Amino acid sequence: MKRLWQCHAILLLGLLSVFGLAWGQALELTDEEQAFVSSHPTIRVANDKHYAPFDFYENGKPQGYSVELIELLLTKMGFKVEFVSHDEWNDSIRDIQAGRIDVLTSVQLTETDSQYLLFSNPYLRAREVILKRSGDQSIHSANDLQGKIVAMPRGYDYLNVLRNRDVDFQHLVVANMQEAVDAVARGKADATMEAELVLQHIITTQGYTDLEMVYRVFGQEYENFYNCHFGVQHDLPILRALINKALIGLSMEERNRLYLKWFGKSLGLEVDPAQTAWQLTPDEQDFVRSKSALSVCVLPNWSPLTSMSPAGVHEGVLIDLLGLLNGNLKLPLVFRGAANEHQAKQLLGAGQCDLAVLPQGQTESADQLTWTKPLLSLPYVLAARSGQLFVSSLKEVEDQSFAVIRDEALLMRLRLLYPHLDMRLVDSADEGIELLRSGEVFGYIDTSLAVASAIQKAMVGNVKIVGKAPYDLNVALAAKRDDVLLHAVMQKSIDAVPDAAQRGVMNQWMSVRSEIGIDYSLVWRIGLGAAVLLALTLAWSLTIHASRKRTQYALAQLHHAQGQLEKQNQQLARVSVTDHLTGVFNRVRLDQVLADSLSEAVRSGKEFAVIILDLDYFKRVNDTFGHQGGDRVLVAVVNLLSQCIRKADVLGRWGGEEFMIICPDGDLAGATHLAQKLRHAIEQYEFPEAGRVTASLGVSAYQPGDTVNVLVGRADGALYLAKNNGRNRVESSPG
Structure with missing residues (x-):
């Protein structure tokens, strides 16, 4: 069976009749169908965790095109939907064969699979491609995979497609398509096959630059398209009939909304999320109707994000952003102050607040919460006095002293990356800017919005933003983990807010307000006579002077703009080759350094070597401590590696935990x-949360005649040897 999570997004409108049904309208069911719904109130649907944006697991819930479509169809018929998440596609197959789940999504109708599946009508059409490395001129169609290594998960129908056409290939078994793409990129496999946008999504998110697609899988006679179906457990024919009935009744509005939401960007269409987000299920509608208001815990001393006015009214950027949610929600938000994050979590857990707006997932109680996507994401920046040039990394100024806002997540990140940084903690941006203005510290670190607001408020002219700290502040809405409907409604409310409205709020809070007044009546009474006399004698000189001043001002503005543009370009160049989480080089930059090193070795005979390091059993770390805990381990590992290597050595994140x-x-x-x-x-390092972690390493050195793929392939082979020999060891490949 083949995974078809992405389809080239060609809807089979000719196969499906269109009727105008909305979320809240039920389908007309026969007595037999109604009896089936009553006896099967919950339908279990497989959810693959690793196929974003088509079927994945994020923010504590299944998401994606396939997830949303089957949920829409089943809800129309009165079913509750329970998603059963799997790490591998074969787990889904085993569960449906064993009767533990009822429905698979995005499957291809085959004779073999028909032995244990009933197939719905097709609902999407998928375009197939072959993925290979750029420059590989030996693969122009699937016939050229003869004798090649092809990476695919077990159970993929593409395997049978190749075998039925007598293509004799070596099957490299992988867990999912991301591993398949990685195997091709690393030279462990020659090719893989999948739907185009699945592969394009993986390539884009992982930053691969040396892969290309073959679009004629078997030449002109093979169209390279499969139809996508839902697969239903074999002993549930009534469920298959109900899904088909719901597919036929799917309205054009509903079809277009899903199509644009999940495929629009991949097809290069301009899609406003607000146009595709606001569709509540019947359960969600009932939930909203049951509430007269929602109580939201906020931090009143978090200016300019949230604060308390002298009149006792909550105000700030986040208050205004939350106010936008009522455009669709029509449910008042009542704000309640909490002294700090810990108290806000306590109030939330005790049911005294429905929601809390907080930095996302940085406390011990994170496992008890469910979070929306960030309502606001702000970079932490470095402010310094106006004479300071642009700072591309805090390592350049690590010997200086800094005022830093009291934020535990930020402080932890800074201490891991810069253990010797001299930090003076402050409780507000006003305090930090004052320390900076007076020269008591070299720089101040806080969010861009807080810094800009404090500079404007204090009318400080000798302070500016000169760099970025390696961390962003993500602010989201938190609810109790069991408040599933509340989380879903708030997430849809956030998605439905137009980008222009969000920008308007930000612009309002970033703008400079001037409240200086002039008594013009006094000016006229005193200066009228003098103005008349001076006007005749000074008009010409004033004209010349004004012209000179305008010219000087224009030149100064141009010079300033050029300087700012140069700084922004430098920052963009740095960001494009930097891993966002750890602050070291990303794969794009590593590929550049490898190519440059190889050219230098060929030209001058200089030696160079490559080490690939992979953390052992890292999935256990993520499963045990969550992805936030895993991220903290990765940052700590980078800090350790940075302390051990030479200045000339180049460290980067190769991918994941490698x-x-x-x-x-x-x-x-x-x-x-x-x-x-x-x-x-x-x-030997004791990680704060995870305790002891080990790593396996593979080493190779340049040999005359090597290509980058050959050199890296040897190091990768040595790494896998280290894994197979027991982990927590080093293996080297001499050539």
């Missing part, structure tokens, strides 16, 4: 010694 160190002028023996040093440093 890192690469490129060692200029390094031979195999020296790189192996360094790898042992890195392994030992990680093994």
